[in-house]
Amino acid sequence: MVRAVIDPRSGVPLYRQLAALLRARIVDGTWAPGHPLPAEPDLAAEYGLGKDTVRDALSELRAEGLIETRRGHRTRVREQVEPQLVRLRRGERVAARMPSPAERAEYDLPDGVPMLVVGDQVYPADRYVLVI
Amino acid sequence: MVRAVIDPRSGVPLYRQLAALLRARIVDGTWAPGHPLPAEPDLAAEYGLGKDTVRDALSELRAEGLIETRRGHRTRVREQVEPQLVRLRRGERVAARMPSPAERAEYDLPDGVPMLVVGDQVYPADRYVLVI
DNA sequence: GTATATTTGTACGTATGTATA
DNA sequence: TTATACATACGTACAAATATA
Numbered sequence: 045m046v047r048a049v050i051d052p053r054s055g056v057p058l059y060r061q062l063a064a065l066l067r068a069r070i071v072d073g074t075w076a077p078g079h080p081l082p083a084e085p086d087l088a089a090e091y092g093l094g095k096d097t098v099r100d101a102l103s104e105l106r107a108e109g110l111i112e113t114r115r116g117h118r119t120r121v122r123e124q125v126e127p128q129l130v131r132l133r134r135g136e137r138v139a140a141r142m143p144s145p146a147e148r149a150e151y152d153l154p155d156g157v158p159m160l161v162v163g164d165q166v167y168p169a170d171r172y173v174l175v176i
Numbered sequence: 177m178v179r180a181v182i183d184p185r186s187g188v189p190l191y192r193q194l195a196a197l198l199r200a201r202i203v204d205g206t207w208a209p210g211h212p213l214p215a216e217p218d219l220a221a222e223y224g225l226g227k228d229t230v231r232d233a234l235s236e237l238r239a240e241g242l243i244e245t246r247r248g249h250r251t252r253v254r255e256q257v258e259p260q261l262v263r264l265r266r267g268e269r270v271a272a273r274m275p276s277p278a279e280r281a282e283y284d285l286p287d288g289v290p291m292l293v294v295g296d297q298v299y300p301a302d303r304y305v306l307v308i
Numbered sequence: 309g310t311a312t313a314t315t316t317g318t319a320c321g322t323a324t325g326t327a328t329a
Numbered sequence: 330t331t332a333t334a335c336a337t338a339c340g341t342a343c344a345a346a347t348a349t350a
Contacts, residue, residue: 057318067277083334094320099335107239107287109274115335116327127271132264132308139259140272140290140301142241145199155239158272158290158301169272169290176264176308189337215315226339231316247316248347 050091058093059100066101070110070121080118081111109156109170122154127173136162138174182223190225191232198233202242202253212250213243241288241302254286259305268294270306 050061069075082090087098102119105111113119132138139161143153151168160167160174167174182193201207214222219230234251237243245251264270271293275285283300292299292306299306 059318064277085334096321097319100318102335103235107274108276113335114327115325116329116333118334129269132270134308136308137261138264138270138292138306138308140292142239142288142290144240145196156274158274160270160272174270176266176268176270191337217315228340229338232337234316245316246347247345248314250315 050093059097059104062087062091062093062098062101063104067105067108067110070105075121077121077123079121081120083118106155109154112154122156125171127171129175130162130167130172132162132174132176138162140169143168182225191229191236194219194223194225194230194233195236199237199240199242202237207253209253209255211253213252215250238287241286244286254288257303259303261307262294262299262304264294264306264308270294272301275300 049065050058052058054061066081075081081087081102084095084098084102087093087101088095091098102111102113106113110122111119112122140158141161143151143157143159143166147153147159147166153168153170157168157170160169160172162174181197182190184190186193198213207213213219213234216227216230216234219225219233220227223230234243234245238245242254243251244254272290273293275283275289275291275298279285279291279298285300285302289300289302292301292304294306
């Protein structure tokens with residue numbers, strides 16, 4: 045019996061169904077950080093989907109910060125780095141937002157990485173944690 | 177003399193050039209929060225671009241948290257809400273990351289809104305600021 | 309209240325470019 | 330050099346949600 049992992053009649057967009065399948069393998073550890081995902085044409089062939097549908101699924105995972113895609117490279121599960129601690133002082137306020145293009149270039153940030161904002165200072169959230 | 181705002185020979189992807197044009201109008205206040213952007217077909221016609229190129233540009237601005245798109249509605253500059261203050265306690269650590277699909281559904285979050293993480297607690301960054 | 313038009317979303321296709329292996 | 334992989338950019342068609350006449 046073939047298990048239909050992607051169901052066109054479910055009402056859920058195909059790219060979201062594919063994203064859910066891939067996300068599950070990342071969050072449950074089947075694909076550890078650094079592990080390569082199947083190439084886009086392979087995913088399209090395996091699930092009988094068009095190229096754009098596969099790319100939409102990967103785009104969603106990239107925006108969630110789960111994967112990293114680079115031209116010429118295989119798509120991989122994003123690696124985690126040991127966060128650097130930054131001590132906060134009394135009265136300071138902490139916000140978070142997505143980086144501007146200038147900040148993304150300055151810190152070489154992939155998609156899906158927010159910035160921690162403390163006053164005038166900004167810290168890429170993939171490498172900093174604030175402590176009181 | 178016509179000023180060529182989008183230059184196919186510049187080497188910069190067309191969708192990024194369009195995103196930069198639209199972003200400039202948002203960050204300089206020409207288009208205030210809540211202001212509608214031109215409809216996608218209008219942007220395509222105005223700049224002589226294909227539909228996908230326009231959508232790629234809007235997707236980038238959406239991921240930055242600058243705009244909000246909804247089917248059937250006009251795309252608009254994202255509204256800001258007065259942030260609610262949450263007081264931190266000594267020893268607590270603050271991180272930020274993108275929300276999971278479950279968190280996005282729970283808080284009805286648009287694209288481009290990170291989560292502030294304090295221990296087991298999570299706070300949508302578009303409506304919370306942490307204070308020491 | 310219904311029908312129509314508008315608007316964004318989904319899904320497919322093709323071709324070519326750029327970076328890397 | 331050649332092949333592989335992701336990126337950009339064009340096209341089409343239809344679906345779904347909303348706004349308008």
